[in-house]
Amino acid sequence: MPFARRLAAHGDRLALLTPDGDLSYRDLAERVTATAGRLGPVRRLVLLAGANRTDALVTYLAALSAGHPVLLVPGDNDTTIRSLAQAYAPDVVARPGADGTWTLDERHPETAHTLHPDLALLLSTSGSTGSPKLVRLSHDGLQANAESIATYLGIDDTDRAATTLPMHYCYGLSVLHSHLLRGAGLILTERSVSDAAFWDEFRAARGTSLAGVPYTFDLLDRAGFEHMPLPHLRRVTQAGGRLAPERVTRYAELGRRSGWELFVMYGQTEATARMAYLPPHLAAERPETIGVPIPGGSFRLQPVDGHGPDVGELVYSGPNVMLGYADSPAALALGRTVRELHTGDLARHTPDGLYEIVGRRSRFAKILGLRVDPQQVETLLRSHQVTAYCTGDGEALAVAALAEGGDATRIRRLIARQCGLPARAIRVRVLPELPRLATGKPDYEAVRRLTRPEPDAPEESSTDGDLGRLFAEILDRPDATDDSTFVSLGGDSLCYVEMSLRLEETLGHLPTDWHTRTIGELRTLAAPTTRRPHGQGRHDEPQTPQARRTAGPLRALRRWTSPQAWRTRRTLETGIALRAVGIVLIVGSHIQLFSIKGFAHILIGVAGYNFARFQLNDAARRERVRHLWRSIARIAVPSMVWITGAVVLTDFYDPANAVLLNSLLSQGNDRFDWAYWFVEALVYYLVALAVLLAVPRLDRLERRYAFGVPLALMGLALVGRYDLLGLASARPQLSPSVVFWLFALGWAAARADTVRQRALLSAVLLLTVPGLFQDQPLRTALVVAGLGLLIWVPTLPSVGPLSALAGVLASSSLFIYLTHYQVYPYLQDSFPLTALFASLALGVGYAAVVTRATRRLRRAM
Incomplete structure (x- = not known):
């Protein structure tokens, strides 16, 4: 292996940057030479427990430089190491010992195998399963692919790449090869990109390159990557599975703004690593494609029955194609048995010379006589903002979906409607995390296992126990399952209060994000004393529905007056407390029992806070908008019914009140004409936002900039706050245009998750509330204090x-x-x-x- 033998040629340039110290290429070459000496001159099969640590990399390079074939396995999986060691009887096993010290366990003084001269590396294509089926890669293939990658990425000796992927995964290994080939630096770390310490290391080392699979980009989103100062970053590479085109576009545009390039790449272990890449200048324009073949490689399309002339199986040729597969030690003696690689992917060649993957030939499933492409189902669900893995499992389609995408019933209906499958042939499991192999790729075998029903159990059962009945009762959703959440079942601020209090009573402690957790997850939080078998209640609770309705007030009275109730410590959400205290003070001030004004404006902020929590969920855009219109109806219809009665039976109100238009049509100054300004403002805001969020681009914008959007709206709303356009009515502090900035501030408060963001909102609050209420300092102070509490104290x-x-x-x-x-x-x-x-x-x-x-x-x- 030329690049492994020529390390010393790069002299004193930094090769490895690790938490334990740095290593130059000269020092690395000396350690590699010493380890190669320990491995001996006779070619032996070396099983190496891969890890992003110096000892593992030195051993790997030593074996390559001396010509010893390496069986590279995941170092964190003892079962896989034992399984492959038993299957292939390696001559040397290199791995950490019980005390963490690196060891070379020499099991055969020479070799127990016949090893073909071209054989350099054995890699698994099945992650950490321990399958004996391995890919045989040659010295020439490794060298050629490293040179090709380094060429199209433009890697030079000033680059420094972080080891964000496992060493035993061909993509992670290709990062090592291509950078060592060019004399570049490797930031050797085992930290995740979700770890703040990773970014400290990356910045300190002046990192220039990041590599990631689709899951890595999920972690980057959560870590706030787009806002990170990374002045030395030059390129971000992506492979290991399809990244949704809209995300490719988003990251390409982010790179353009931030000064780095995005390379979307395509490969398989059978091609050493890479077969194609999408030139960065095309990433934003053609994100759905895999681009062009790498230097030295080529594609052709082989016709496939059942597909048109422009679609075929993608077949790759190039020096990096594997020698063939191995399934036993005897195969290690074989030379090349494969000349070109049939990828199994269906593709088309676009008029502009790019290749686009349109499906997976081997993943087609025949379910109840229908031919279904699981990849197309995944694409369908992604268009509805559901991230899922799908695979065939006999006579059913197995689907594992992220909990944030919605409930199992909705997902099943989507698939059934689009694919023509009966619902009974679709098994859906909603999970907090999707199953992945150690490489970050989908674990489809786990999808099949997780979606299979328990023996002697119905495939889909309604939620049982107290929590199931509670959700069914309060939300009137008897179809709730263990995979359902408060938000996915259509819950909003009107039923949130009752649900949260009843849940806290049941669970003993309620997490702040309970409304986005599944019923199944909430059940696991229940204290042991509150968990009762289905149908078994407390001995003094009536069990029939009618009896429970009759006994409800009596049970409540008994709980309220018992000494135990006063000793039981609870927590109360700040938003609920503000609504409860606020309505008492509003009514009392109107009666003139006292004069404590300002809570109506606080509740405008609370309304914005609840809007963000319950309306801006992770459901698909259309479902989001439908949910919002239902909530508007729950506010507007009862309001108009009541106010219409007041208009008809009294002389206090203008007819415009009945249709919630007084703020727009009336310029009077009568006290009762303006009585319902709060309801009108709230309905106006929700209607306007429902219309805006129905626009796909605006919906995507809100999802992408969860805090930035309400912050921008708050800035725009300050135009109304100070009435710069002259839109305010005769009662400016009651005008919807004037107080919208408080709604936007509450919205932003719900999205603020850092001290800096909360401090920014507090500063805006302190600067903008004064002056709203002329000569009423107490009212001003109360609004500032109430909304400040909402921002800082959950x-x-x-x-x-x-x-x-x-x-x-x-x-x-x-x-x-x-x-x-x-x-x-x-x-x-x-x-x-x-x-x-x-x-x-x-x-x-x-x-x-x-x-x-x-x-x-x-x-x-």
Whole structure:
């Protein structure tokens, strides 16, 4: 292997940069020569436990430089090491010992095998499964592929690449080969790109190159890669599976803005590593293609039955094609048995000279007589914002999907509708993480295993136990399964309060992200004392639905007044607390029991906060928009029904109030004309946002810049806040155009996940609220304090009775606001305290009526 023998030619240039110290090429060459001496002059089969550490790399290079074939296996999998050692009886096993010290276990003094002269490397194509089927690669193939990669990537001796992929994976290995060939530096690390310490190492080493499979890019998104200062980064490479075209475009554009290039590449272990690459200047224009053959390689298309003349199996030729497969030690004596590589991928040659993969020949599944392409199903789901792995499994299609993409029922319906399969032939499992091999590639065997029903169990069962009944009761969704979440079932801020309090009572502790966790995940959080078999309740709880409805208030009263309830420590979400306290203070101030104003404006911010949490979920765009329109209806219809009654039966309101248009049509200054400004503003905002999010480009923009979009809207809304366009009404602080910036601020608060972002919002709050309420410093201070609490403090300490009371008030707050204007004017002069309690009670009652009516209507539809 020329590049392994010529390390010393690069002199004192840095070869390895590690947490334990740096190593020059001269020093690396000396260590390689010493290890080669230990391996001896007779060619032996060396099983090497691959790892991104100096000892492993030195041993690998020593074996290559001395001509010893290497069987490279994942170093973190003892089962695979034992399995392949048993199958191939290596002469030397190189791996860390029990104490972590690197060892060379010489099992045969010479060799137990006949080794073909061309054989250099044995790699598995099945990840960490320990399969004895291996790919035989030659010295010439390794050298040729390293030179080809280094050429089209433009690698030189000033480059420094991080080892972001496993050494035993052909893609990770190709990074080592191509950079060592050019005398470039390797930032040798075993850290993940999701680890902040990785980026500290990368910046300190002045890293220029990053390599990743599609999963790596998921981690980069989560790590905030697009905002990282990486001044020396020159190129990002991607292979190991198809990256969605829209993500290719996004990263290509990010690279253009940031000064680095994106290389999308295509390869297989059978071709040593790479067969094609997409030139960076085409990444944004043709992200759906794999590009052109690498230097020294070529493609042809072999016709396939059932496909048109422009589609065929992609066949590759080049010096990097494998010698052939090995499935036993006897195959190590074989020379070349393969001349060209049949990739198994279906492709077409585009008019502009690029190649595009359109399917996988070997992945077609025949299910109930229908021919299904699992890759096309994956593409279909991706167009609906669902990330999934699909594969055939006998007479069923097995689908593993990310939990953030939605519930199993929705995914099954999508596939059934598009592919013509019956729902019973589609097995869906929603998971927090998709199964992957150690290389980051999909683990389709795990998909089959995870989606198979338990013996003697129904394939899809409705959620049982208390949590299932709870979700079915509150959300009126009897179709909820263990894979369902509050958000995927259509939950919003109106039912969020009741659900959160009831769940906390059941679980004992409620995580802040519970609304995005599946019912199955929530069940695992339940304290042992709260887990009861299906159908078994507490001894004093009636078990029939009618009995439970009758006993509900009695159980609540018993819990509220018991000494145990006051001793039970709870937490209360800040948003719920603000809604509960706010509605009491709003009604009390209107009655003039006291004068504490400002909470209506705080609740505008809380509305924006809840909008981000419950409406901007990870569902597909159309489902998102449908969910939003349903929420608008749940606010607007009960409001218009009540206000219409008030218009008809009293002389206090203009008819424009009944259709929520007073803010737009009326310029009067009557107190009651403006009573419902809050409801009107909220409906206007939600309608406008529903229309905007229906636009695909804007929907993608919001998903990409979760914090940046509301921050930008808040900046634009300041035009209205200061009424620079003269749109404010006679009551400016009640005008939707003026207070929208508070809604956007609440939205941004829900998306802020760093101290810097929260500090920025706090600064905006402190600068913009003063002046909104002329000569009312207490009101100003209250709004700043309330929204500041929302930004910085997600939960507050509480006890059971207070949490329950807050839950009732918060969940009914909109309806209390609607109805209290028809109660307190008749009682405030003589019985002000009664006016307060009567207003609260009527609002809670109207909320119950609306909830029951909504559920009946949904069932009727």
